[in-house]
Amino acid sequence: MATIVDVASLAGVSTSTVSHVLNDTRHVEPETKARVMSAVQTTGYRRDALARSMRRARTDSIGLVVSDAGEPAFADMVHGVEEAAAQHGLSLLLANSAEDPARERSAVEALLDRRVDGLIIARAAGSADGLLERIREEKKPLILLDRLADLDVDQVGVNNHSAMAALVEHLTVRGHQRILLVSGDLRVSSLRERYDSFHVAMLARGIKVTAGLLCEGTVTTAATFDSVRTLLRSSPERPTAILACSTLLAAGALRAVQHEGLRVPETMAFATFDGFTYSDLFEPQITTVRQPAFHLGESAVRLLMRRLETPSAPTKILRLDSEIEFRRSTE
Amino acid sequence: MATIVDVASLAGVSTSTVSHVLNDTRHVEPETKARVMSAVQTTGYRRDALARSMRRARTDSIGLVVSDAGEPAFADMVHGVEEAAAQHGLSLLLANSAEDPARERSAVEALLDRRVDGLIIARAAGSADGLLERIREEKKPLILLDRLADLDVDQVGVNNHSAMAALVEHLTVRGHQRILLVSGDLRVSSLRERYDSFHVAMLARGIKVTAGLLCEGTVTTAATFDSVRTLLRSSPERPTAILACSTLLAAGALRAVQHEGLRVPETMAFATFDGFTYSDLFEPQITTVRQPAFHLGESAVRLLMRRLETPSAPTKILRLDSEIEFRRSTE
DNA sequence: CTGAAAGCGCTTACAG
DNA sequence: CTGAAAGCGCTTACAG
Numbered sequence: 211m212a213t214i215v216d217v218a219s220l221a222g223v224s225t226s227t228v229s230h231v232l233n234d235t236r237h238v239e240p241e242t243k244a245r246v247m248s249a250v251q252t253t254g255y256r257r258d259a260l261a262r263s264m265r266r267a268r269t270d271s272i273g274l275v276v277s278d279a280g281e282p283a284f285a286d287m288v289h290g291v292e293e294a295a296a297q298h299g300l301s302l303l304l305a306n307s308a309e310d311p312a313r314e315r316s317a318v319e320a321l322l323d324r325r326v327d328g329l330i331i332a333r334a335a336g337s338a339d340g341l342l343e344r345i346r347e348e349k350k351p352l353i354l355l356d357r358l359a360d361l362d363v364d365q366v367g368v369n370n371h372s373a374m375a376a377l378v379e380h381l382t383v384r385g386h387q388r389i390l391l392v393s394g395d396l397r398v399s400s401l402r403e404r405y406d407s408f409h410v411a412m413l414a415r416g417i418k419v420t421a422g423l424l425c426e427g428t429v430t431t432a433a434t435f436d437s438v439r440t441l442l443r444s445s446p447e448r449p450t451a452i453l454a455c456s457t458l459l460a461a462g463a464l465r466a467v468q469h470e471g472l473r474v475p476e477t478m479a480f481a482t483f484d485g486f487t488y489s490d491l492f493e494p495q496i497t498t499v500r501q502p503a504f505h506l507g508e509s510a511v512r513l514l515m516r517r518l519e520t521p522s523a524p525t526k527i528l529r530l531d532s533e534i535e536f537r538r539s540t541e
Numbered sequence: 542m543a544t545i546v547d548v549a550s551l552a553g554v555s556t557s558t559v560s561h562v563l564n565d566t567r568h569v570e571p572e573t574k575a576r577v578m579s580a581v582q583t584t585g586y587r588r589d590a591l592a593r594s595m596r597r598a599r600t601d602s603i604g605l606v607v608s609d610a611g612e613p614a615f616a617d618m619v620h621g622v623e624e625a626a627a628q629h630g631l632s633l634l635l636a637n638s639a640e641d642p643a644r645e646r647s648a649v650e651a652l653l654d655r656r657v658d659g660l661i662i663a664r665a666a667g668s669a670d671g672l673l674e675r676i677r678e679e680k681k682p683l684i685l686l687d688r689l690a691d692l693d694v695d696q697v698g699v700n701n702h703s704a705m706a707a708l709v710e711h712l713t714v715r716g717h718q719r720i721l722l723v724s725g726d727l728r729v730s731s732l733r734e735r736y737d738s739f740h741v742a743m744l745a746r747g748i749k750v751t752a753g754l755l756c757e758g759t760v761t762t763a764a765t766f767d768s769v770r771t772l773l774r775s776s777p778e779r780p781t782a783i784l785a786c787s788t789l790l791a792a793g794a795l796r797a798v799q800h801e802g803l804r805v806p807e808t809m810a811f812a813t814f815d816g817f818t819y820s821d822l823f824e825p826q827i828t829t830v831r832q833p834a835f836h837l838g839e840s841a842v843r844l845l846m847r848r849l850e851t852p853s854a855p856t857k858i859l860r861l862d863s864e865i866e867f868r869r870s871t872e
Numbered sequence: 873c874t875g876a877a878a879g880c881g882c883t884t885a886c887a888g
Numbered sequence: 889c890t891g892a893a894a895g896c897g898c899t900t901a902c903a904g
Contacts, residue, residue: 224875259654261897285616304635323590492823555891592881595896
C-alpha cells in the first residue's frame with residue numbers, strides 16, 4: 211500500500227505539502243497541488259485513517275451499544291444511528307450487550323480502547339451507574355438512548371407518560387376497568403416509566419389497580435405466556451383488556467389469550483407498546499404505541515454532534531412523542 | 542490518559558517490558574510483572590488500540606456493509622455478525638448502503654481506510670463487480686453475505702432452489718396451477734435465484750408460466766401493491782395462489798389481495814419468503830420460507846476468520862437451508 | 873509558498 | 889531476563 215511518503219517523493223514535494231493538499235489546510239500553488247493529486251492517482255494512495263486518528267486525537271468514529279439487537283425497535287434505532295452517522299462522515303462501531311451488564315461493560319471498554327469520539331448507549335437491564343461514571347472519567351461524550359437515567363447526561367427517549375395516559379383513557383372511555391398490565395423487567399427505565407404512568411393514569415380515573423392485574427418481571431416470551439395464562443385463569447374477575455409494554459411481552463400475552471380460547475377484541479381488548487410490523491395487514495389488528503425508533507437513533511447522533519462541538523453545552527434531555535395507532539383490538 | 546511510558550516509569554521498567562507483560566509475549570520475572578500490573582492499576586492505563594493496530598498491521602476489527610438495514614432479515618444478519626465478532630474479540634464497523642451502489646462504494650472505502658481486517662458485504666441491488674475487484678486489489682479478505690455472485694470469493698447464502706422447489710410442490714399438489722410470482726428486483730441475486738428456481742420448478746411439473754402471472758421489478762411496498770392489484774384485475778384467469786419473494790413484496794401483495802376483497806386462504810392461497818415475525822399469532826397465518834438470517838451472519842464471520850487464518854485456503858461457498866413454516870394460508 | 877523534523881502510543885527485532 | 893531504539897503513517901508547530 212502506498213503511503214504519504216510515496217506520494218511525496220513521486221510528486222517531488224514534502225509530506226507536509228501532501229498532507230496540506232489532501233486536507234486543504236494551507237495554501238499550495240495550483241501547479242504543485244496538481245502534481246500531488248496526480249501522484250495520488252498513480253500510486254492509488256489512500257490515507258490511513260488509523261495514523262491520522264492517532265495524530266489528531268480524533269477518530270471520526272462513534273460507538274453504539276444496544277441492549278437487545280434482536281428487538282425490532284432496537285434494530286430501527288441502530289438503523290437511525292447508522293444513517294445519521296454516515297451523513298456526518300462518522301464510522302459506526304456497533305456492539306450488543308444482550309441485556310448483560312458484563313458484556314455491556316466489556317463492549318464499552320473495547321470502544322473506549324478504540325478511542326471513539328463518543329458513545330451512544332441503550333443500557334442493559336441490570337446496568338450499574340458505575341459504568342457511566344467510568345465513561346465520564348474518560349471525559350468521553352455520552353448519549354443515553356431509550357433507556358434513560360436520572361443523571362446529568364445528554365439523553366433521548368420517548369414520552370412514555372403521555373402515551374400511557376392516552377392509552378388508558380382510550381380503554382377506560384370504552385368501559386374497561388379491569389386492565390391487565392404486562393410490564394416486564396422494571397429495572398429497564400422505559401418499562402418502569404410505563405408501569406408508573408399506568409398507575410398514575412388509573413389513579414387519576416379513580417380505578418384501583420390490583421395485584422392480580424399486574425404481570426411484571428418476565429423477560430422472555432415463554433415466561434410471559436406462563437405468567438399471563440396463570441393470571442387469566444386465577445383472577446377472580448378476569449380482565450377485559452390487556453396492555454403489553456413491549457413487543458416481546460405482547461407476543462407472550464397474545465399467545466396466552468389465544469391459548470385460553472379468548473378472542474381479540476370480542477372477549478378481550480388488547481393494546482401494546484412497540485408492537486409488530488405491518489400490524490394493519492393482520493388480525494387481530496392491534497392498537498399500538500409506535501415509538502419513533504429510527505428517529506430516536508438519529509436524534510442521539512445529533513445530540514452527540516452537539517456535545518462534540520460544544521463540550522460545555524448544558525445537558526439536554528429529549529423526549530420524542532410516540533404515535534398511537536388505534537385499531538380494532540380495542541374497539 | 543496514561544500511556545505505556547507512564548506505566549513503565551512508575552514500574553521502573555522499560556516500555557518493552559510493559560508491552561511484553563500486557564501481551565504475554567515473552568517471559569518476565571514474576572516480581573517485575575507484579576510491579577507492572579500494579580502500575581497499570583494505579584495509573585488506570587488502557588492500551589491504545591489505535592497505536593497498537595498501527596504497529597501490528599491488524600486492527601482486530603471487521604467491516605459489515607448491508608444493503609437494507611430496514612429489512613428485518615438484514616437486522617438479524619447484523620445481529621448474527623455482531624454476536625460472532627464479539628465472540629472472536631473483533632470490533633464491528635457497520636454501514637448501510639440502502640441499495641445505493643454509490644453509498645456502498647463510499648462505505649467500503651471508509652472501511653478500507655480504517656484498515657479493517659476483513660469485509661462482509663451484502664451487496665446493493667445495482668452493485669458493480671468493480672467494487673469487489675477493488676477490494677481484491679487491496680488483498681482484503683472478503684465474504685459475500687446473502688447476495689452472492691458467480692465469482693471466486695468466499696460467500697454464504699441460502700439455498701433458494703430447494704426452498705422454492707418445496708414451495709411449488711406444496712402448492713401444485715394442492716391443485717394450484719396459476720401461481721402469481723411476485724419476484725422484485727431481479728438484479729438482486731437472491732431474488733434472481735428464486736425467480737429462476739420458480740421457472741425450473743414449474744417447468745418440471747409441466748406448468749406454463751405466463752407473463753400475466755409474473756410481477757417483477759418493484760422495489761417498494763407501494764409499487765408492489767399497484768402492480769399486483771393491476772395483475773389481479775387484468776389477468777384473464779385470476780391466480781389461485783400468490784408467492785412473494787421477500788417481506789416487502791409480501792406486504793404489498795397482501796395489501797392488494799385485501800384491497801381486492803379476496804380472502805386468504807379461502808379465495809387466494811399465499812406464501813412468502815422471509816416473511817413476518819410472530820406469524821403464528823396472526824391471521825392470515827402465512828406459509829413462510831424462513832431464512833436462517835442470524836446464522837447467516839454468524840457463518841459469514843466464521844468464513845472470514847478462516848480466511849484470515851489461512852489466506853491460501855480454497856474458496857468456500859456456503860448454502861444454508863431455510864426452514865419452511867407451512868401454515869393455513871396455503872391449505 | 874514550502875520543508876525538515878518532532879511526535880502521537882504502541883510493538884518488536886536487536887543486543888547484551 | 890531486560891532495555892534502547894527504530895518505526896508504523898500520519899499531522900502540525902516551527903522556521904525560512
